[in-house]
Amino acid sequence: MTDQHTPTSHLPGPPVSRWWGCFAELRRDTLEFLLQCQVYGDVVKLPMGLVVELLLQQPDAAMYLLNHPADVKHVLVTNQDNYRKCPVPPVESRIFGQGVLHTEGDTHHAQRRLFLPFFHGGHVTAYSRLITDTAQARVAQWHDGMTIDIGQDMAYLTLSVIWRLLFGQDVQSDTGLIRDSISAGQRLIKLQYDSLLASLIPLWIPIPRHRRFTRGFNVIENTLIQLIRDRRRSAEHRDDVLSLLLAAKDNRGHPLSEREIRDELMTFLLAGHETTANALTWTWLLLSQNQSVWERLVGELKNVLGDRPPDAADLPHLPYLKMIWNESLRLYPPAWSLHTRLAEREDRLPSGAILPPGSWAFISPWNLHRNPRWFPEPARFDPERFSDEATRTRPAYAYIPFGAGGRRCLGESFAELEGLLILATIASTVRLGLVDKQAIHPEPGMTLHPRTPIEMTVQRVDLRKSHPVVA
Ligand code: HEM
Known part of the structure; x- marks a missing residue:
């Protein structure tokens, strides 16, 4: 965590196509790609590319992958009123309608x-x-x-x-x-x-x-x-x-x-x-x-x-x-990724990143749960990680299989x-x-x-x- 403020233009992220942004990488091998993004730090910028920028009429449109439990807590709990779920594809709205999963x-x-x-x-x-x-x-x-x-x-x-x-x-x-x-x-x-x-x-x-x-x-x-x-x-x-x-x-x-x-x-x-x-x-x-x-x-x-x-x-x-x-x-x-959240107003995360209005915050339990900072040798199956003592020594929001906050x-x-x-x-x-x-x-x-x-x-x-x- 830092007292520095980092505008999104300075946030690191993987190299992606200027036209198609991160979508090709996400499609190719989503789970592996997310894990590879861990090396870029607490907040990783995933540009959505020129095509989406034109469609949304939003220059520099990007998703921000949150890798730090303090930022996750901030978006899902502390400042949750600043975030809503991003629009979902038409077939998903058709299925779920105005059920509790999608309303605001x-x-x-x-x-x-x-x-x-x-x-x-x-x-x-x-x-x-x-x-x-x-x-x-x-x-x-x-x-x-x-x-x-x-x-x-x-x-x-x-x-x-x-x-x-x-x-x-x-x-x-x-x-x-x-x-x-x-x-x-x-x-x-x-x-x-x-x-x-x-x-x-x-x-x-x-x-x-x-x-x-x-x-x-x-x-x-x-x-x-x-x-x-x-x-x-x-x-x-x-x-x-x-x-x-x-x-x-x-x-x-x-x-x-x-x-x-x-x-x-x-x-x-x-x-x-x-x-x-x-x-x-x-x-x-x-x-x-x-x-x-x-x-x-x-x-x-x-x-x-x-x-x-x-x-x-x-x-x-x-x-x-x-x-x-x-x-x-x-x-x-099972919920390997939460619904992407859309920031309504500018927000400064505990890690120092400043998300402009309209930013997409991407939180993936899969990625958080396999971060070696919180779970050493993350691919190893070891129930002892959940003994009372081991649980006490970890930041709470490093483990969120059921999400958190008002949409838990x-x-x-x-x-x-x-x-x-x-x-x-x-x-x-x-x-x-x-x-x-x-x-x-x-x-x-x-x-x-x-x-x-x-x-x-x-x-x-x-x-x-x-x-x-x-x-
Ligand atoms: C192991 C099983 C389950 C897992 C891992 C799981 C995980 C999750 C997660 C992560 C969310 C939050 C999504 C987000 O914030 O974007 C969620 C929401 C929800 N889950 Fe589950 N779930 C499970 C089982 C169930 C069951 C059994 C039910 C119903 C009987 C259920 C009903 C719901 C509902 C209605 C929501 C929406 C809550 C809201 O938006 O206010 N889930 N679930």
Whole structure:
């Protein structure tokens, strides 16, 4: 940190094309490019190039990658009122509408006020039983020696859980169709982020990728609308997000419209299952590659649970499980990048950089979590980094898998409860081994997911007996 003021014209950054700015490098290998940018210091200038400057009519348009936790805290928390989310590509607005993920100002505050009590840690623990039952039902479908696509299994599992949280019932529709529709939407969003041209072609033009998206999207949208209408008609109250929304009033005292309710449900459906599924998938990968960690976890589970399933009250007694979860979210944060923030007024960051109005602040948990200043040997999996003592010695905002400030993840308590209970349930029942010779790479889409499916073999274990050691 410094008392010097650094205007953006003096900020260092990688050499990029004058016309196309940093986009070619970001597209080529986003994750590696971000890590390489660490050498340029606390705030790295990523010019957006002449084409974007002309389109935005903003000379010297650039993104500023923030590498220092103090600057991250400043933008997300201390001076958050100076920042809003940058506009998103058309397909993303179409999907999320005016749900809590994308609104700003008073509307956003009112939405958070509505949801916060529901997603409070004390309330979500009521879902423990549902989570462990769903995990047990999934594992019951696995037999000894079977090979599974772990990412797909985790996605089906977390989709079943979020559906129950939102609608208080099991998924009635074809889950495969819902998953495929979500994937088609995510691919299109990624394409529109990567290509200016793709984001300029209106969605109503019936090219194949638009048709695929619209078909899938209509399936999900129609299902949500039907669920809203059925519940409204039955006037039944359940402890789920749909009932919360139907009972809510806007700031003029009117009930929410069908459109508003649909936007929130769509937001929670998408924000709330793939993130957790990916977190679990990466954790299984890391555990399968680190047998001693798996052994220690199984020992902890055996001591605390014996042969019964876990519930929320057990979690404070399973500290190693929590350290593994935290370390997995460090290495593979599902939200690898936060939404880029737009500065409304000039702002001087604690590092000394002065961001002019209209600057884009780019904060990447992936990049922060792999900075050797805060995490020595950053690529090494080591749950001990999250012992109480190690955590105390690090700046708080060096680790932000759930974001921070007024836009911090609303589902954090739920995601943690779900992640830990699923890990504990499954690790008590089976041992997952990585199938040999798979090239595994993280891919930064809407969430950080494996580029190709990760195959694992299932071996049943019985914690009451001593657990088998897999060579
Ligand atoms: C491991 C799982 C999860 C991770 C890593 C994660 C991460 C995040 C992050 C980083 C943000 C902030 C984005 C930003 O500031 O640009 C966020 C926002 C959000 N998350 Fe999560 N999330 C997870 C699970 C969930 C779940 C389970 C739900 C719902 C049940 C959920 C609902 C939301 C919502 C509604 C927002 C928007 C909050 C706002 O803008 O006010 N998330 N999440």
